[in-house]
Amino acid sequence: MRPSVSFSVTYVLCLCLGLLCLLSVSCWSSWWRGGFSRDGSALQFNWHPVLMASGLVVLCGHAVLVYRVPLTWKQKKHTWKLLHAGLMLLALLVSVLGHIPDLYSLHSWVGICTVLMFTVQLVLGLAGFLLPCSPLWLRSTLKPVHVWMGKAILILSLTSCVSGINEKLFFALNGSSGEPYNSLPAEFANSLCVLIVAFGSVVFGVLSRSKWQRPETDGESDHLLSEIGT
Template identity: 70%
Template sequence: MRSSVLFYVSYALCLCSGLLCLLFVSVWSSCWRGGFSWDGSALQFNWHPVLMVSGLLVLYGYAAVVYRVPFTWQQKKLTWKLVHAALMLLALILSILGLCAVFDFHRQSHIPDLYSLHSWVGICTVIVFSLQWTLGLWGFLFPCSPLWFPGALKPVHIWMGKAILILSVASCISGINEKLFFTLNGNSSEPYSSLPAEAKFANSLGVLILVFGLVVFGILSKKKWKRPEIETESVHLLPHENSP
């Protein structure tokens, strides 16, 4: 009973901190950075942090913990496998759109791509995420995959899932820091070192992202909160049930 209460407290914190991350990144891009557009201007760049935080971090985190919610345990696992896969696909699509926004902005503004540590970590995160989703689809949903493959893939899938979460947090936090350095030290009367209102707000967003990542990682690391394996779940239209 105590474990269940602790889970729901953690899950509520996960949901709330994720929504706050979305709110803060949207307000930052709207109020301080001027809003949104898709015309190659700086307003197009503003889609990049919003889409990356939405997809690569928040939606990814929500999808990662969906198996841990106890009320799903009494329902068919196949249903929640499809929900998990669909949420991850949406997260991946938003992440790719976020990359498109920044690459197109760089092209229009004649700015080189992939020159910073943030960009290297971010692009690696999306590549690993794409590989993770593709392997998961083949191993846990496609009935034509070899029978040995899901069991071999499961520990790798779980490890990669946590690794992507860590990389996502690192990418988002480094991106916030990089954006503040460029804008407040180059195009602002108040330098970053003076900690103006925008810097305080964006730094708070970074702290929220860190809190969200830690809560999700904690939920994923708690063995008692894993979905129990039930033998009868092995009989489905898509037969492989060795998913995380």
């Protein structure tokens, strides 16, 4: 099925915003925050925002849009289930690599809850929708839960990233707290947060359009999933 002009423009916008998010968080950590390191120094922290934004926001956002591309609607759904699961698994692995366990701030709690919820979602999704032996009642029960958890994870991911960037900016400018606001050094962090929010808004905009949802054919109904392997 040929995608509509409105979907094509929106999807290209989503791709561009995702790329801008990756470039922006990398530039911010590299130029404004001093670069990267793996030697245990303070610069090692700069991997954290890059990996978390890449995994929890960009990869996760594109993973939830896999089924929305009309060009895939006439193809077997099982192929795109594998791609969806693969992107989600990659997003989780990247997030785990960038995760810094601590419990001293609200950002930390939101981040930990997001990663834990992401893990549960991935395990339930693999067990419920990719294993041929999973019963049909389990799939039909998990489907609305799976959709809800996916949206909740993306919201938590956006919240975690924006609050984390704001927290890092607060700590970085703490030594300048006695200076007038207009004399503080220029930072790219606010623009980065705007890009992240814009990316998430476009993703949710795509998800909110029912006409951009993959139509369920008879061969892909929940009652025949285990029999035809879609």
